[in-house]
Amino acid sequence: MTSRREFLSQLGSGFGSLALAAMLQEESRADPMRRAQILHHPPKAKRVVQLFMAGAASHLDLWDYKPFLEKHHGEESDFGEHVEAFQNGLGPWMKSPFAFARYGESGKMLSEVVAPLGECVDDIAFIHNMVGKTGVHSQATYLQATGFQRPGFPGMGAWVSYALGSINENLPTFVVLPDHRGFASNGPKNWGSAFLPASAQGTTIFPQRENPIEDLMPQAEFANRTSDAAGLAMLNRLNSRYQSQRPSLLHTN
C-alpha cells in the first residue's frame, strides 16, 4: 500500500506537495522531543476513542450506583434546590430497576445489564461527577462535544489533532464514524474544527455508503489508475516549475 507520504509526493509539488509540507510540520510537532518542548505534560495516551450515544441508557441503570435511591425509593423527591426538568413534573425518587453487585478488585458496583464489563472493570476509569448546565439537547450536546454550550467551538477531536498532531502518517489523525441512522443534535458541528484550521477537522467515514470516504477515489468513468498516475506525475512537473519560480510560496502559508 502506498504510504500517505508517497501518495502526496506523487501528487507533485502542487496542492499535494504543499499538503506534504504541512504534514511534515505536523510530524515535527508529533516528534517526542519537540513535543516535550511545546507541552507542559508530554502525552502518554496514543489514541482517544470517544463514543457518544445520544439518548443512551441512564448511567443510573449502568454503573452509577445510588444507594440513596435504594433507601428512599417511592418517597417524594427533594433536591435541596430548585430543579427544572425539560418536561414539567418531578416524580418521586425511583431506584434503578436493575440489581447492582460488586465487581473486580476495586469492588466497583455495576448493574446486571452491564455485568460482562465486570471482567475488566479494574481497567476502566469512571468519572461520576460530570454535570451539565442545561436540559436542552443541542446545547447539552455542544457542551459535551466542545466544552461550550453554544455553537462556534471546535470539537474535542479537532483540539486533540490540532494540539498533538499525528503519530501515523498513513491515516488521518481524527476520524468520525457517525450513527448510520442519522446525526445527533448539531450534526457534524460536534466534530467541526470551528476556528481551528480545516486540517484539524474530522474525516468522516460512512461504512454503510457505497463511497464510504468522500473524495478518496474518483467516481468517474474517465478516471482510472493509469490516468491518475500519469496525471499526478504531470501535475508534479508543472507545479514544481511554478513553485521554483516562487521560493516564498511555503513561507506565505
Added chain:
Amino acid sequence: MTYNTVQRFVCVVASLALVDTPALGDDAFQDRVAPILERRCITCHNDAQLAGDVSLQSAAVAMASGSIEPGDADGSHLIDLITAKDGKAGMPKDAEPLSPEEVDLIRSWIEAGAKWPEDLRLETPHLSNFDWWSFQSLEKPEIPQTNDPWVRTPIDAFVLQQLEQQGLKHSEEADRRTLIRRLSFDLLGLPPTPEETDAFVSSPDPLAYEKLVDRILKSEHYGERWARHWLDIVKYADTCGYDKDKLRPNAWPYRDYVIRSLNEDKPYAKFVQEQIAGDELFPGEPDGILGLGFIAAGPWDFIGHVEVSESKIDGKVARNLDRDDMVSNVLNTFCSVTIQCARCHDHKFDPFSQQHYYGLQAIFAAVDRADRPFDLKPETATERKRFESQLREQTTNLAEVQREIDEAGGQALVVLRGQVAKLQSESQVVKDPEFGYHSAIAAESDSSKWVELQLEQPVNISKVALHPCHDDFAGIGAGFGFPVRFKIEIAGSDANDEAEWHTIADQTAEDFPNPGLRPVEYLCSVTDVRRVRITATQLAERKKDFILAMAELELFDADSQPIELSVCATVAALDSTEAHVRWRKSNLIDGKWARSHSAEAEVQLADAMQRLDDLLATCETPERLERRQVIERSIAAIEAKLHALPQPAMVYAATTDFKVEGNFKPTGGAPRPIHVLIRGEVERPGDVIEPGLLPLQAEDDCRLGGDLSESERRAELARWMTQREHPLVWRSIVNRIWQYHFGDGIVATPNDFGRMGSKPTHPELLDWLACEFRDNGQSFKDLHRLIVTSSVYRQLSHHGAANTAIDGNNRYLWRMNRRRLEAEEIRDSILQVSGALDKTMGGPGYYLFELERPQHSPHYEYHKFDPTNPASHRRSIYQFLVRSQPNPWMTTLDCADSSQSTPRRSETLTSLQALSLLNNRFNLVMAERFAQRLEQEADTLEGQVDLAVRLVVQRASTQEESDELLGFAREHGLPNLCRFLFNLSEFVFVD
C-alpha cells in the same frame, strides 16, 4: 467618590520601598492597600460576582465577610489566604501570590485597625482606563512628504515612510497579466477572461490600469464577492443551527440586500443604521427592514425558544444567549469590541463593565428573530400605513358608539352585565362521557327527526322530562341539539297505527327558546303507555347544519317517581349518530345527563339574560344602530383595501411581531426587563438595568432612558455608532477593507481593537484612511479605488532575501501577499472556466444537497446531490447555507463557519483539499463540462489545450507545457486533463 486608580498605582509602586515603616498614616489604606486589592482581588471579589460570597468593594461588605479582624492580623482569614507557603497562596486563585511586601502592608493595615473610609468604593482599575490606541480621538494625520516617484497615493507615502524606517525596500510593479488576475479575483472573485486579459495586457493606454479598475468596480459581480466578506462577519446562514437546524426560507433577502447595497455603494453610515434600526430611522423604505436581517443573521435555538417556556431556566438561558448573539454581532462587527467578554464579569482587559454589557442587551430586549413582512415599494408602505390608520380611527368610532349605548344603559347595564358574567362563570357543568342521543346530520333545519321509547310492559305516567345535552362543539355548550320545534306523543300499543298516537305536548307552532340545561317537563296523566315519541319539526343548528340531540328522556310513574327505563325499555329513532361512548341511542335512558352545578343558578342566568336583552333594546336606538352599521361597513371597506394591496414580501429579521409558535411569542414591542446576571447566570439576577451604550472615555454617561421605545433604543445605538467622533467605527471598517485587499489588516485582529487584540502596524495610515473614508462620502468603492491604484498594491508578490531577513511576515508591505483562492472563488472559477456558470443574481438559495424530512428535523444529504443539476451552477454566494452542516467540499477549503463571526478566513493546505479537488464529484462533472466547452470552441486538440491554459491561468502555455499537456490529453482524454488543470497551483493561487 470617584477613585483615581492611575494615581493610586503610582503610589503603590512608591510605597514598596517604604514597607519597613510600620506606622501607617490615615491615608494608608487609600494610597497603598486599596490599589493592591483593586489589582489583585476585586476582579472576582466584587459586589456583583461575590466569589466565595466575599466582596472587597466597600468597607461595609468587606468587613461583613468576616475575613478581616481589625487589629488582629493573625486572626484574619484574609492574611492566611494571601500568605504564600512554598511559593503558593490560596489567593489570588490560580495566579502569582502577592509579594511579601504587599502582604506586610495589608497586615500592618489590619493591625492598625483596618480603617477603610466608608465612602471609598474600590473599582477594577481597567474600567476607567481608556489609555489605549483605539479609544484615542480620530484625527487626520499629515501625509508624509516625499519626492519618491514610487509614491502614487497617500497610502504609498505612509507605507514608504515605514519601509524606510525599517530598512526595507519596496518591490517592483507586477506585470499586467498578474495585475488583472489580482484585481479580478480581489474585487469580483472570478478570473478574467482570456479576451479581457489580452485587451489589458496589450493596451497602449497609460491609464489602462485605472480604467480597468473603474470597469471592474462597476461590475455587479463586485457586490457578490464583497457581500461574502460581510456575511462571514455577521454569521449569515439559511438555517437556524442548533438542534433540528430548521430552514430559514426568508433569510436570502438580507443577503441580496447586502449585495445590492455594496453595488449601489451605499454610504457606510446608512448601511450601519439600516442594519441596526432601519425600521425606525427609514420608515417605509424596504432597505430599512431588509437591513434588520443583520440582527437575525446568527444562530437561533429552536428548542430553547419554541419548546421551552420563557419562564423556565432553559428558556431564560436560550433568550439570554440569543440577545448575547445580537449584542456581540453588533459590537464585534461595527466597533471591533469583544463585548461578549463582559457577560459573566466585567471585561478583564477593556474598560467595559457587566452593567455596560447588560445595558446593550436592554437595547435588544424586545426583539426576536422571525419572518417580518415588508412592502417592496415605498408607495405600498405609505398606503398600508394610511389604511391602518383609518382602521384604527374607525375602530375608535365603533368603540364610541358602544360607549354611548353603554352610557344610556347606565349603572343598570353595568350591574346586569356583571350579573350575567358572574352567573355564567359560576355555571359549572357536570357531565358524564355519555352525552346522549344524536340524530344524523341534516342539511336543512326543517327536516323531521324522531326518537322514541319502547316499553316492555305498559306503564302509567304522570310526567315526561326532556334533558338537554351539553357539548362544546362549535362553542354551543348547553342545549346542544335541543329541537327548536317539536311535539311529544304517546301510544298504548306497539302497533303501527297512527290513530293510537296522542299528542301530550305540542311545540310545533312556535320556536322553543334554548332551555340551557334546565329540564323541559310536561305533566300528564295517562295509563298503559307502551311508546313515547319525540318528533322534532325544526332542528337545532350545529355548525351550518342541523341535528336533534337529547341527553335523557325521563318518565315518572303515578307516584311521581322516575321509572328505571334502562331495565324495561329500548330506544328507537329515525336515524342516529352512533359515536361511542358520547353518542348512542341507549344513552337516552342511561340515567346520565349534563347538569348545571346549581339548577337555581340556571334559572337566575336565564332571567338575567332576559332583563339584559330588554334593557339593551332601549339603549340601542335606531340612530345608534344606524351609525354603528355605517362604521362597520367602513371598517369592512378598509379591510378590503388592505387586502387588495400587493402582498408584502418577507425577510427573516429582527421583529417584535410574528406568529406565535409554541413558547416563542412576540413582545409586541414591550422590552423584557433585563437584569445584570451575576456570573452570567439566569438564576442569579441582579439589578434591573436600563438600556445603555458603551463609554468611549472615562467620563461618558452612556445610559439611555428606560422609557425609550424599543425601536428608539436601537435608533440611539445606530446614531451613536455612526457619529463622526466615534473612535472605533471608522477605523474598524477601513481596517476590514484593507485586510481583504492585502490578506492582513493594519490591525491583525479585525474583531478586536481592545487590549487582547493586535496594535496597528501603520497607525497613522489607519487614521488617515478612516478620516478620508468618513469625510468623503463613506464610499467603499472610492476606498477600493484608492487602495488598488496604490503602488503598494501593485507590487510583485515575489521573495526577497534582504527584506525577508528583516520582515519575513511582510508586516510592512514590502511586497504584495500571495494568497490561495477562497472556497467560493475556487468553485466559481471552476464553473466559469468550464462554461457552466449561470450568472443570474439574487433570489432563494439553491441546494447542494437533497433535503429530507424538512418538517421536523431536516436532513441535508450532500452525498445524494447530483452536481450536474444546472440550478446549482450559480455563484457560491447564492447557495443555501446550512449552518450545522456546511457543504463538506467548501469546509475543506476553509469556508466560513456561520456559527461564529469569521472576520478572517484561515488559509490551510491539507491533503483533504488535494483529494477534494481531484476526486470530488463536482470537480469530475466540471472536468467533463470543461472538456465539452473546449471541444465546442476549438477544432483541434492543440487548440483545445491552448484555450484550456488561457482560461485557467490567463496566459499562453509554454512549449514545454504544451507538449506535456497535449501528450497527456492524447493518451488519457481531455476530461482527465481538465481535471488535473483544476489542481494547478497557478490556478488556486493569486500572485
